[in-house]
Amino acid sequence: MVNYSEIMSAKSIHKIGILTSGGDSPGMNAAIRAVVRTAIYHKMEVFGILHGYSGMVNDDIIKMDTKSVANIIQRGGTILKTARCKEFMTPEGRSKAYKNLQKRGIEGLVIIGGDGSFRGAQVFSNEYNIPCIGLPGTIDKDIAGTDFTIGFDTAVNTAVEAIDKIRDTADAHDRLFIIEVMGRDAGYIALHSGIATGAENILIPERKTNIDEIIEALKEKEKRKKLVNIIIVAEGEEFGGANEVSNYIKDKLPKTEVRVCILGHIQRGGSPSCMDRVIASRMGYHAVDCLLEGKFNVFVGIVNNKMHSIPLNEAVKKKQRINDEWIKMVKILAS
Ligand code: ADP
Numbered sequence: 001m002v003n004y005s006e007i008m009s010a011k012s013i014h015k016i017g018i019l020t021s022g023g024d025s026p027g028m029n030a031a032i033r034a035v036v037r038t039a040i041y042h043k044m045e046v047f048g049i050l051h052g053y054s055g056m057v058n059d060d061i062i063k064m065d066t067k068s069v070a071n072i073i074q075r076g077g078t079i080l081k082t083a084r085c086k087e088f089m090t091p092e093g094r095s096k097a098y099k100n101l102q103k104r105g106i107e108g109l110v111i112i113g114g115d116g117s118f119r120g121a122q123v124f125s126n127e128y129n130i131p132c133i134g135l136p137g138t139i140d141k142d143i144a145g146t147d148f149t150i151g152f153d154t155a156v157n158t159a160v161e162a163i164d165k166i167r168d169t170a171d172a173h174d175r176l177f178i179i180e181v182m183g184r185d186a187g188y189i190a191l192h193s194g195i196a197t198g199a200e201n202i203l204i205p206e207r208k209t210n211i212d213e214i215i216e217a218l219k220e221k222e223k224r225k226k227l228v229n230i231i232i233v234a235e236g237e238e239f240g241g242a243n244e245v246s247n248y249i250k251d252k253l254p255k256t257e258v259r260v261c262i263l264g265h266i267q268r269g270g271s272p273s274c275m276d277r278v279i280a281s282r283m284g285y286h287a288v289d290c291l292l293e294g295k296f297n298v299f300v301g302i303v304n305n306k307m308h309s310i311p312l313n314e315a316v317k318k319k320q321r322i323n324d325e326w327i328k329m330v331k332i333l334a335s
Contacts (some may be wrong), residue, residue, distance in 0.1 A: 013131075013291050017061065017106045020078040020287070021052035021085075022122070023115035024268055025139045025148045025151025028078040028112050033069040034284025035135075037109050040066055042288060047106055051081045053088035053120055055334030056097035062103065073277055076154070076269045082113075085092040088120055091127070098128045103305070108291045110284075113151070114138035115315050118299060122312045125297050133287045133313055134299030135280075141269060142186035144318035145310040146301025150283065152188065153275040155267045159193035162263050167197060167230060173257065174227035176218070180242035180262040183234035187322060189267065190234035195326070200229045200334040203245065206322045211245065215252050222256070236277070282307065 014333075018035050020028045032048075039046045046064045050056040072079055087093030101109075111121045112135040136143045139155035159181050159290040170177045181189045187204020194202035200217070205208045214231070221229060233242045246260045272280070283300045286307045290298060298309040 006064060012334035013044060013108045013292065015047065015102045015104065015106045016108045016110060016288075016291060017047045017049050017056070017101060018080070018110045019049035019052055019055060019066075019112070020080045020113060020137065021117035021139060022082060023114060023140075024076075024078050024082050025137045025149070026076040026270055026272035027150040027280040028137050029069075029072040029075050029091045030272060030277045031112050031137065031150055031281035031284040032078065032080060033073055035084075036064050036069045038288040039068055042292060046290075048080050050269075051083040051085075052084040052117070053093075053097065054083045055080075056100055057085060057087045059100045059103075061100065062118050073281075074271050076271055078112075078264045080173075084116075088124075094124055094127060098130075101130070109133070109144040110135060110180050110287045110291070112137040114140065115143055118312050122297060122316060125312075130247070131291055131294070131296045132312070133290045133295065133309075134315065135283045135287055136299060136301065136315070137280075139189065140183055140186040141188040141298075142319055143301075143315045144320050145299075145314040146303065146308075148275075148279045148302050150276055150280045151268075151272070154270060154273045155182070156189050156192045156196075158270055159189055159263055160196045162261075162266065162301055163193055163197040163199070163230065163232070166261055167228070170259075171228050172231060175257045175259055176227075176229045176231070178231045178233060178242045178246045178249075178258065178260050180233045180235055180260070182263070182267045184236035186319070187234045187237070187323070189318070190232045191322065191330075192324060194230075195330060195333075196332060197230065197232075198204050199232045199285045199330070202327075202330055203231065203233045203237040203239065204322065205234055205238065207327065209237055209239045209245075211239060211248055215249065218249070218253060239252035273286065289333055
């Protein structure tokens with residue numbers, strides 16, 4: 001039987017480049033592995049572009065084979081390294097990048113990154129008419145059009161594990177703990193980890209922080225002798241983060257024992273969860289299909305467990321929305 005996609009690959013795209021860009025997220029390696037091996041299966045040549053768009057601008061590009069992605073599916077970070085690249089934001093930088101691709105005959109790109117990286121892909125693709133397929137790699141889960149992003153599940157489970165440990169000590173001392181998790185613009189890590197650990201309050205950038213309501217609730221809980229409280233704060237929450245929230249509470253409730261813990265970069269690292277490895281593998285595999293089918297300027301998303309290719313524009317223009325019902329639920333469950 002004729003394998004249609006092999007014919008397409010032989011005729012259309014022979015050489016592709018792959019890069020990871022922006023913030024790293026666990027599972028990026030699993031996605032790289034899937035893209036490289038699927039592309040090689042379809043008889044393509046694959047080039048790894050190092051340090052995100054910087055590698056394209058500065059010609060830091062290596063040839064990859066099946067062996068170069070051996071033993072990486074379980075590793076966090078990214079073997080291709082990642083970076084933020086100001087030069088790529090200029091037409092001159094992108095022109096240098098394009099020449100470096102042209103030199104090798106690279107005809108298509110797979111970009112694993114967040115919405116910023118997708119924006120770069122879109123601009124580049126429009127300028128140089130080169131197919132760019134995005135894979136949503138971000139711990140923040142803030143990309144519209146997909147139920148999952150690579151890295152969120154691992155990051156949120158790291159946060160949950162840490163918060164559980166903090167709750168033990170909070171419980172032993174009858175303390176209020178204010179725990180800051182990552183999320184400058186998006187509250188998904190805060191929301192999910194907060195629900196999963198039974199937090200009393202969850203403060204996220206997408207909602208106004210009603211600090212006085214929190215103070216009143218703490219006073220009321222003190223009367224009921226409910227002294228162990230966990231407040232999860234996303235770093236981009238409007239009040240300014242865990243330290244600011246803590247200072248305000250200490251000022252209003254001087255007798256309350258308050259401690260702050262900022263989880264920080266541990267949320268980005270570590271071995272990817274099973275879920276992240278599986279979605280990264282499926283997305284990487286599908287990205288090559290997209291190139292074979294001649295798709296342009298799309299990213300790969302999963303909706304209702306099905307693979308979709310969604311215009312990059314969707315991710316660049318829209319944000320995932322927080323469900324108000326979840327916010328209501330948090331209050332009821334933590335009462
Ligand atoms: P993330 O992909 O994690 O959201 P960034 O927002 O930092 O990360 O974007 C990663 C990189 O994508 C930037 O350093 C830049 O090189 C490129 N990029 C972002 N926006 C644009 C743009 N409008 N034009 C060209 N390149 C862009």
